Amino acid sequence: MQTVRWSDVVRRDLFGPAPDRRDRPYRLVIRVFLVVLKAFGFRFDVRGSEHLPRHGGAVVASNHVSYFDFTYLELGAVPQHRLVRFMAKASVFDHRLAGPVMRAMQHIPVDRTAGLAAFDEAVRALQDGQLVGVFPEATISSSFTVQELKAGAARMAVLAGVPIVPAAVWGGHRVATKNRRVTLRRGVPVTVLFGEPVVPEPGEKTQSVLRRTRAAMAELLDQAQRDYPDAPAGDDDRWWLPAHLGGTAPTPERARDIDRADVQGTAVTPQRTLGQKVRHLLGRR
Template sequence: MIVKPLSRLLVKHDWRGGERIPRTGGVIIAANHLSWTDPVLLSHFLYNHGRWPIILAKGGLFRVPLLGHAVRSLRAIPVARGSSEAINSLKESEERLSDGGAILFYPEGTCTRDPELWPMVGKTGAARLALESGAPVIPVAHWGAHELLPYGEKKPRLFPRKTFHVQVGPPVDLSKYQGRPPHADVLREATADITAAITAQLAELRGEKAPDTPYDPARR
């Protein structure tokens, strides 16, 4: 009642590959992150393709009056960043997957800091969740949300009306990691494969060549 009309009002849509979104069963939707608006716009895309998106959201949002109630009502999963309790969000995500849920996961953990807005080096949560649950990982790239609301800004740029582009890729092949203990090296390699799959879709969407290696803010 809120997200779909708001999405239609704010942006035009260029959606590609939606038929690759599984309509049933647990699935991890791994996407790049450009703006605070893209969870809303991606939710519209996923809902229109038969899935209710379950978003991992910062724990602080659940304590904001009204917004916290809305986030809980949308079945979002709280994430306690920088805390020993952060692992609880992965446990809850795995439970939702076993119940057939669709988890919208941002492997980067935050909006990209890459100067050209390519995906950064990912954190290992999505890979761990995929390997432990066996759920497929569907890479989704999008472009345009940053034009509506650039990261760090509070006032949206409504005019001229922007276009929200989405492209869905085939499931990420993680079969070579099955049966291997989820050590740090395995998780990093699997995460790199997920990031590469998202980046490949984004390169096609943008019609540009992606960097050979993803931006790593820890090394900058």
């Protein structure tokens, strides 16, 4: 496990010898995030970055357990001097603060009622040599295991003629995940693993590529969970472990119902003002 160093924040060559001027906002956001990670003493175990291509397009397909998974994955891509354009739900781009930042970073908005435009934009980005990040479970997994995947990631890779780089993130959900208050704790370990690319074979069907991708993601997540250096502090702290590892997270079967409601937009959530939302996340009444 390594921690962020102040020298990492200010390194002139952090993004390579000649980074694209158009990506200045993205690079600034990463440096700001590094400051936050340094201030809270996050510890990182990043492995497999070499599987991300130095040049050319690829789909980065990861599990999803935390609100900040995209930032951890991007930090894992920095050693290759690559930036990842993530596909995210359109409502994030409508936010008056987050929206301009997401657009400046050239992420891709996804309208779940009309996803074809986002799919086409992602394919164009892949054909232009970009890395496109996808959470193919379509929502944060309540079970903290790899649930069924949407076929879009595999379809994109097949259509654009690029590989899929499977990935797994683990640990960040202890700070911020759905249905839990944000817990700003110091020294949290976060694991980011990238696996060997899944290359669609000539004539291979989308579902076959999808099955291979899911198997690779599940294997990486299992490795990340079993190698994780922290253990629950007690019975009340077992919520962040999946059921098969002795945790109290919902089983995959129960999580399917919970997560399906999130994906379909039918989950019932209380209406709160912005101030109430902030106090709820911080655990204040």
